[in-house]
Amino acid sequence: MSFQTLFEIQQSMTVNNRRMVGQQVARSGYITVAQYLTAVPWVFTITPHAYLYYPQVRDVIQSIDNKDRQLPETITFNSTNLSWFTEMRGTATAATLNGAPAANTQTLALNSNGTFKAGDFIMISGYTYKVTADSAGSSVGINRPLIGLPASGTTVSIGNACTFNVVAESCPTYTLNPMTDGAFVQWDSPFVFREYIV
Numbered sequence: 001m002s003f004q005t006l007f008e009i010q011q012s013m014t015v016n017n018r019r020m021v022g023q024q025v026a027r028s029g030y031i032t033v034a035q036y037l038t039a040v041p042w043v044f045t046i047t048p049h050a051y052l053y054y055p056q057v058r059d060v061i062q063s064i065d066n067k068d069r070q071l072p073e074t075i076t077f078n079s080t081n082l083s084w085f086t087e088m089r090g091t092a093t094a095a096t097l098n099g100a101p102a103a104n105t106q107t108l109a110l111n112s113n114g115t116f117k118a119g120d121f122i123m124i125s126g127y128t129y130k131v132t133a134d135s136a137g138s139s140v141g142i143n144r145p146l147i148g149l150p151a152s153g154t155t156v157s158i159g160n161a162c163t164f165n166v167v168a169e170s171c172p173t174y175t176l177n178p179m180t181d182g183a184f185v186q187w188d189s190p191f192v193f194r195e196y197i198v
Helices: 002-008 054-067
Strands: 010-016 020-025 031-036 043-048 073-076 095-097 107-112 121-124 127-130 139-141 155-158 163-170 174-179 182-187 191-195
Touching: 002 010, 002 043, 002 054, 002 073, 002 191, 043 163, 054 182, 107 155
Parallel strands: none
Antiparallel strands: 010 043, 020 031, 043 191, 073 163, 095 107, 095 155, 107 139, 121 127, 121 155, 163 191, 174 182
């Protein structure tokens, strides 16, 4: 639970789920824009608190060292500290796919028991998406192309049930600043976690 602990005790979190968009400006001043079809992975930059007391967090640091930049971890946002991030604004509490969606689609047909609001989180087959516009619940736009080919009837997780499988893209080193009976931990840069898409 090393990376999860960093999310829980963060000083700040930067979220990047922007699409890959290219722009070209001609000499005449006209701009051309094109979106490149990618998986649009979630990237979280976590600034941990400086001055964590080493004797209390050395197990967390060891867990981070064990996973390093190699092993993924599933991050949840359903705790008291983090539930505000994935909390539902719509009324839906259950949903399934209504039919098998086309590859790379960004519109899903759902059977649901309520509505969705723009910015609500849904998860299908282990990958989390954001709803792009308010919806009555039968057709939902998502922020990136659908990953994989889930079957009709696949359960759609909603809100705080959504998770993110991430791997550390950047794992900073730390400095120990001695004090009475221990030391404070000071990180040399933020942690960067990228969604692990397989």
